[in-house]
Amino acid sequence: MTARTDTPSAPRPAGWRDWLTTDTPQSRAQARLGRAWAGWTAFRRNRLAVAGLLIVLALVIVAALAPVLAPHHPYAQDLNNRLMPPSAAHWLGTDAFGRDILSRLIHGARLTLMIVALVAATAPLAGLVIGTAAGYFGGWVDTVLMRITDIALAFPKLILALAFVAALGPGIENAVIAIAITSWPPYARIARAETLTVRRADFISAARLQGASSLRIILGHIMPLCIASLIVRTTLDMAGVILTAAGLGFLGLGAQPPLPEWGAMIASGRQYVLEQWWVAAMPGLAIFIVSLGFNLLGDGLRDVLDPKGD
Amino acid sequence: MADNKTAHDAPLLEVSNLRVAFPTRTGMAEAVRGVSFSLGREKLGIVGESGSGKSMTGRSILRLVPPPGRVSADRLAFNGEDLLAASPRRLREIRGRRIAMVMQDPKYSLNPVMTVGRQIAEAYRVHSKAGAAEAKRRALEMLAAVRIRDPERVYDRYPHEVSGGMGQRIMIAMMLIPDPDLLIADEPTSALDVTVQMQVLAILDDLCSQRGMGMIFVSHDLNLVASFCDRILIMYAGRVVESCRASELHAAQHPYTRGLLASLPRIDEPPGDLPVLSRDPVWLTAGREA
Amino acid sequence: MMIDIRDLQVRFGRGVDAVTAVDGVTLSVREGESFGLVGESGSGKSTVLRAVSGLNDEWTGRIAVAGAEQGPVRQTGFYKLCQMVFQDPYGSLHPRHTVDRILAEPIAIHGLGDADARIDRVLRDVGLGPAFRFRYPHQLSGGQRQRVAIARALVLEPRVLLLDEPTSALDVSVQAEILNLLRRLRAEHGLTLVLVTHNLAVVANLCDRLAVMNRGRLVEEMSVEELRRGAARQPYTLQLLRASQGYDRATAESFRDYA
Ligand SMILES: Nc1ncnc2c1ncn2[C@@H]1O[C@H](COP(=O)(O)OP(=O)(O)OP(=O)(O)O)[C@@H](O)[C@H]1O
Ligand SMILES: Nc1ncnc2c1ncn2[C@@H]1O[C@H](COP(=O)(O)OP(=O)(O)OP(=O)(O)O)[C@@H](O)[C@H]1O
Ligand SMILES: [Mg+2]
Ligand SMILES: [Mg+2]
Numbered sequence: 001m002t003a004r005t006d007t008p009s010a011p012r013p014a015g016w017r018d019w020l021t022t023d024t025p026q027s028r029a030q031a032r033l034g035r036a037w038a039g040w041t042a043f044r045r046n047r048l049a050v051a052g053l054l055i056v057l058a059l060v061i062v063a064a065l066a067p068v069l070a071p072h073h074p075y076a077q078d079l080n081n082r083l084m085p086p087s088a089a090h091w092l093g094t095d096a097f098g099r100d101i102l103s104r105l106i107h108g109a110r111l112t113l114m115i116v117a118l119v120a121a122t123a124p125l126a127g128l129v130i131g132t133a134a135g136y137f138g139g140w141v142d143t144v145l146m147r148i149t150d151i152a153l154a155f156p157k158l159i160l161a162l163a164f165v166a167a168l169g170p171g172i173e174n175a176v177i178a179i180a181i182t183s184w185p186p187y188a189r190i191a192r193a194e195t196l197t198v199r200r201a202d203f204i205s206a207a208r209l210q211g212a213s214s215l216r217i218i219l220g221h222i223m224p225l226c227i228a229s230l231i232v233r234t235t236l237d238m239a240g241v242i243l244t245a246a247g248l249g250f251l252g253l254g255a256q257p258p259l260p261e262w263g264a265m266i267a268s269g270r271q272y273v274l275e276q277w278w279v280a281a282m283p284g285l286a287i288f289i290v291s292l293g294f295n296l297l298g299d300g301l302r303d304v305l306d307p308k309g310d
Numbered sequence: 311m312a313d314n315k316t317a318h319d320a321p322l323l324e325v326s327n328l329r330v331a332f333p334t335r336t337g338m339a340e341a342v343r344g345v346s347f348s349l350g351r352e353k354l355g356i357v358g359e360s361g362s363g364k365s366m367t368g369r370s371i372l373r374l375v376p377p378p379g380r381v382s383a384d385r386l387a388f389n390g391e392d393l394l395a396a397s398p399r400r401l402r403e404i405r406g407r408r409i410a411m412v413m414q415d416p417k418y419s420l421n422p423v424m425t426v427g428r429q430i431a432e433a434y435r436v437h438s439k440a441g442a443a444e445a446k447r448r449a450l451e452m453l454a455a456v457r458i459r460d461p462e463r464v465y466d467r468y469p470h471e472v473s474g475g476m477g478q479r480i481m482i483a484m485m486l487i488p489d490p491d492l493l494i495a496d497e498p499t500s501a502l503d504v505t506v507q508m509q510v511l512a513i514l515d516d517l518c519s520q521r522g523m524g525m526i527f528v529s530h531d532l533n534l535v536a537s538f539c540d541r542i543l544i545m546y547a548g549r550v551v552e553s554c555r556a557s558e559l560h561a562a563q564h565p566y567t568r569g570l571l572a573s574l575p576r577i578d579e580p581p582g583d584l585p586v587l588s589r590d591p592v593w594l595t596a597g598r599e600a
Numbered sequence: 601m602m603i604d605i606r607d608l609q610v611r612f613g614r615g616v617d618a619v620t621a622v623d624g625v626t627l628s629v630r631e632g633e634s635f636g637l638v639g640e641s642g643s644g645k646s647t648v649l650r651a652v653s654g655l656n657d658e659w660t661g662r663i664a665v666a667g668a669e670q671g672p673v674r675q676t677g678f679y680k681l682c683q684m685v686f687q688d689p690y691g692s693l694h695p696r697h698t699v700d701r702i703l704a705e706p707i708a709i710h711g712l713g714d715a716d717a718r719i720d721r722v723l724r725d726v727g728l729g730p731a732f733r734f735r736y737p738h739q740l741s742g743g744q745r746q747r748v749a750i751a752r753a754l755v756l757e758p759r760v761l762l763l764d765e766p767t768s769a770l771d772v773s774v775q776a777e778i779l780n781l782l783r784r785l786r787a788e789h790g791l792t793l794v795l796v797t798h799n800l801a802v803v804a805n806l807c808d809r810l811a812v813m814n815r816g817r818l819v820e821e822m823s824v825e826e827l828r829r830g831a832a833r834q835p836y837t838l839q840l841l842r843a844s845q846g847y848d849r850a851t852a853e854s855f856r857d858y859a
Contacts, residue, residue, distance in 0.1 A: 023735065023739055024731045024732075024734075024735070025734035025735070026734065027734060028698070028700060028701075028734060030734065031698050031700070031734035031735070031736070035736070193423075196422070196423055197422050197423065200422070200470040201691055201692075202686040202687075202688060202691040202692035203691065203692050203693055203694045203695075205650075205655050205686070205692075206684075206686065206692055206693075206749070206752065207694075207705070208654075208655060209653055209654070209655065209679055209683060209684055210679060210705055210706040210709055210752075210756070211676040211678075211679040211680075211706070211709045211710060212705065212709055216709070220705070221694055221697075224694075224696045225695070225696065358771075359771045359772075359773055359774070360741060360742050360743065360770065360771040360774060361741060415688075415690065459642075459857075463617065463619075471612070472642075473641055473642040473646065474641070474646070474687060474765070475641025475642060476641065476642050500768055500769065501641070501687070501765070501768060501798075502641050502798065503638070503639065503640045503641045503643075503798040503840075503843075504798055504799075504800070504840060504843035504844050505640060505839055505840060505843040505855055506640060506641050507798075507843070508843045508847055508848075508851065508852045508855065509852055509855060511847050511852065512849060512852035512853070515847075515849055530770070530771040530772055530775075531772075532772060533846050534846060534847060536846065537846030537847040537848065538846075538847040569773065570772055570773060573772050573773045573775070573776035574772055574776075574801065575775075575776070575779065575799075575801040575802055575804065575805035575806075576801050576804070576805075577800050577801045577804045577827065577828060577841075577844060578804075578828055579804070579805075580828075581783070581804070581805050581806060581824075582805075583780045583783065584776035584779060584780060584805065585776070586773055586776050586777050586780070587773040
């Protein structure tokens with residue numbers, strides 16, 4: 001029912017749960033936390049999404065504590081114990097140089113996380129800025145920015161990344177740059193589409209009537225409405241990013257030996273794949289689990305964040 | 311089409327003990343609490359304050375209550391067919407083709423990045439196997455029928471390029487184009503000026519009297535409903551508190567109805583503060599059958 | 601004169617597709633007056649308001665507000681003088697901003713300071729208590745949202761308030777509340793109001809004078825007393841008056857287009 005002129009009395013909330021779920025927050029922080037709590041409650045109901053979140057959290061923890069968790073040094077060679085199958089001493093076996101695969105995977109988590117974090121921090125941001133600017137200003141700004149986007153979008157991603165790496169030289173930093181450069185256009189498209197649906201809204205007109213500058217409107221009014229779908233898309237894309245980085249590593253254009261990057265590890269195990277399957281399979285499994293985790297998380301976030309759900 | 315031209319006295323729509331509930335943190339909140347009515351080939355008005363459940367009543371007939379809302383009813387039948395038991399596929403056939411609904415908020419119901427003409431033409435093509443040219447011709451006719459001047463030009467406009475009232479007429483055109491048997495119109499004319507409103511209502515009126523279309527007309531405008539409809543349900547907090555013949559609305563008994571009528575400004579009265587409703591908790595429980 | 605419009609013309613589009621939405625409108629509103637703008641749907645009422653408020657910059661003619669001639673692009677200071685309220689309370693509040701943020705933004709833009717006190721005062725002014733301050737729009741009813749929209753317009757303490765059908769999306773009892781609120785605010789703050797509406801009864805309740813528009817032109821100006829007596833001169837206005845009496849099939853038939 002609609003409450004009217006009457007001021008709803010705000011009884012002292014009983015527990016922290018009531019404090020979070022009240023309809024009458026007393027402060028900015030409470031309103032924000034309450035909203036976050038409502039999102040978390042919705043997210044929690046999706047079991048698979050929680051599983052995805054746990055996988056991603058596990059990746060972060062493993063990466064943070066890698067030196068503590070890893071039973072061996074990732075570079076420690078032991079040529080007497082080459083290509084040993086999984087055993088009590090080496091849970092996931094050893095590779096062609098007798099290095100402990102588990103330890104290398106654990107340290108490799110740092111590389112994977114770094115790649116993911118760098119790409120997630122750059123490509124969606126670039127896409128967001130370009131897409132909202134194109135959508136909000138329209139006209140020639142839109143035409144120019146979107147033509148650039150279309151051109152970037154027309155190249156196959158991996159091939160373009162290969163070309164960049166070939167030009168910049170192999171290495172993990174260059175692989176990250178190449179992936180970031182090739183993956184912003186879809187974000188720009190999404191951000192522009194979202195912007196187009198809201199830029200005529202009355203609340204944007206109202207902001208202009210307050211004297212708000214274009215910059216303020218884009219940053220404060222339009223971007224918050226685009227961010228939800230971008231976060232979802234980014235999370236879902238992370239699996240692809242990991243695979244692309246692994247692919248570059250596999251082709252010898254990403255991380256260079258002896259770095260324990262998962263793609264490079266698969267590459268180095270491929271000549272033994274029939275007899276000593278674990279050398280290639282274990283990093284493959286790690287890639288699979290982490291990619292799955294990001295996908296599940298992204299699906300769950302879509303249900304919570306997608307503005308169309310409100 | 312022939313199968314539904316049953317005898318004129320058979321009800322087109324039967325609704326009994328309709329309930330719509332939304333789960334909330336504190337349990338189920340009932341937006342509609344036991345509404346019953348039956349509709350012949352007539353114009354039934356539903357009035358009531360904001361939040362009284364008018365839209366939810368209309369939407370639940372087409373099972374368009376947004377999730378997580380739940381609809382239940384002892385009976386919900388269109389032409390004798392149980393809508394609660396209908397398969398999703400059957401419901402899609404019924405929606406639009408047999409029962410059409412003009413939603414509140416035309417600007418939200420129109421796709422902002424598709425021209426309005428194409429949206430109407432698409433609506434037509436979904437339900438008939440017409441070609442693109444035929445659909446366009448029908449769409450233009452329909453735009454003209456809802457009194458849009460210069461249909462050709464409006465056809466190619468985007469929703470933000472039409473005025474509020476044009477947007478509403480475009481929605482009406484879109485809903486009428488498949489020739490429905492029952493039209494649920496949720497505030498269809500709230501953004502129209504009074505003359506165009508009257509002309510659009512005349513179109514709807516003719517469809518009811520000539521084609522035997524039934525209509526549920528949801529509105530805030532008590533004077534309009536009183537003059538346009540045949541019968542009126544007055545809703546408060548999810549219940550029908552009073553129902554009457556449209557011509558007798560001004561003699562309504564319920565204090566809520568009287569309060570709504572009193573809060574209307576009048577042309578022939580001098581300016582001054584208008585009385586606002588003061589609600590009585592008793593109204594929450596005293597319901598009536600329609 | 602608070603608002604003085606001379607020969608305003610607004611066109612949309614170019615070439616063959618051009619529409620003249622407003623065609624030579626001249627009108628003026630005195631300080632402290634409440635002025636109604638009524639007319640056919642699509643006749644350009646909103647467009648006039650948008651040109652005055654600075655939302656539309658493609659017009660020709662002359663617009664002066666509080667004696668100052670206005671160009672198509674407004675100085676930031678203009679927005680402290682003249683504010684607007686939109687028709688649709690569901691579309692005019694940002695869905696992800698709290699009431700607090702919505703009201704704090706204009707204060708920040710204009711560097712006014714003392715945000716807390718101002719927000720509290722303006723919320724009280726529109727009949728919402730501080731309890732509503734940290735709510736999101738989806739936690740408010742339509743009438744409450746419209747009050748927030750009015751509060752946002754008032755927070756800069758403007759002298760002119762442009763209202764584009766502020767009550768047509770609201771039910772009759774909330775409409776009565778908003779009309780009472782506007783009457784009180786006008787008296788307390790000496791506001792000049794320009795009210796676009798379809799409802800002649802609303803004009804009769806709140807306004808002193810009104811103008812009738814049809815097809816982009818202003819066809820008639822009259823006082824509210826004349827409206828109450830039904831003393832209109834133009835056939836279009838008479839038709840509008842007849843249509844306000846409620847639906848009648850025969851009357852609908854008699855309507856015609858006035859160009
Ligand atoms: N998604 C939802 N979740 C929970 N409650 C809802 C939801 N949608 C609507 N309601 C509630 O259902 C009730 C009836 O809403 P409904 O839209 O039918 O009102 P209405 O009579 O059409 O009002 P208006 O005149 O403002 O359109 C309201 O009290 C509203 O709060
Ligand atoms: N951005 C735009 N581009 C093209 N045409 C427009 C645009 N905005 C408005 N128009 C046209 O200008 C005319 C006047 O529109 P306006 O919105 O001012 O009407 P109105 O009198 O407010 O009508 P209503 O009462 O239905 O809101 C209409 O024909 C409309 O289609
Ligand atoms: Mg409704
Ligand atoms: Mg308008």
